[in-house]
Amino acid sequence: MAFGAFATATTAAEPAARRKSPIALLLLLPGLFYLGLFFLVPLLSLVITSLQEPDPLIFGQYQNAFRWENYVTVLEQYWPQAVRSFGFAAVATLCALLIGFPLAYFIGITLRRWPLLQALALVLVIAPFFISFLLRTIAWKQIFSDEGPVVGFLQSLAILPPGVAITGSAFAVIFGLTYNFIPFMTLPIYTSLERLDLRYVEAGGDLYASPRSTFFRVTLPLAAPGIMSGTLLTFIPAAGDYINASREFLGSTDTAMIGNVIEANFLVLQNFPAAAALSLVLMAAILVLVSVYVKRSGTEDLL
DSSP states (O other): OHHHHHHHHHHHHHHHHHHTHHHHHHHHHHHHHHHIIIIIHHHHHHHHHHTOEEOSSSTTOEEOOOOTHHHHHHHHHHHHHHHHHHHHHHHHHHHHHHHHHHHHHHHHTGGGGOHHHHHHHHHHHHGGGGSOHHHHHHHHHHHTSTTSHHHHHHHHTTSSOTTOOSTTSHHHHHHHHHHHHHHHHHHHHHHHHHTOOHHHHHHHHHTTOOHHHHIIIIIHHHHHHHHHHHHHHHHHHHHTOOSTTSTTTTOOGGGOOHHHHHHIIIIISOOHHHHHHHHHHHHHHHHHHHHHHHHHHTOGGGO
16 A cells, blocks of 8 residues: 555656756756857858859859759869868877877876876876967977978988978878877876776786786776767867868868868858858768767767
């Protein structure tokens, strides 16, 4: 009887809880308003702009239409830059992972016994954020310049032939992307490793597993959420970056990415429909790639 009364009371309480749901909705309204105003409205404006056509009466002006051919035109014209963007972003993400994981492991596992050193190492990882993104990229441009120390050192060792520049090459662009986004890879992995219970690692040793086997069967799977988050936080902005690949910084005309094309169409050519169409294509391509990546990695909760 007591159990039945408890179940009845619980069932009766559920509609009451549902009746209070408008309060939760009211609490969500500011966030929904912000999302609608600063995301949905600009997105809708971008879609409308991407379908515009040139005004036949006023040169350089565009009028609203349903010109879906804009998407076909930009894909035919700028597909090399799109492929290059995703290729550079993928390589930079892999390089950031190869650098960021050992760094995060050292901070989160090795330095766990020394909290002060651990905090200092974290500050050093975050420190580049205190300097402007542009200033950091310009600094690397000076370092990699023809008169810089790197080129002179490589040429003295006969590694770099005379007359061959580092700036303006694919290497310089990928290096810049990797350097600028390493903290985005390191911090999520550190967060996962810092919460790792070392007793699991010790249990692997007690069961006669080799350090290599323990790493791949225990440490790496438990760090997977951080790896997935770091990969997404690195790949997404790297694919749309236009600073590192710009001719004014580390890139050249031959290394232009899709972000440079969008910038040129918006600010220089003022071909707003093409720029808007490219922006939407980039957004859709990243969304598809990220969805497939997360689905195959088994971490759908990240979406």
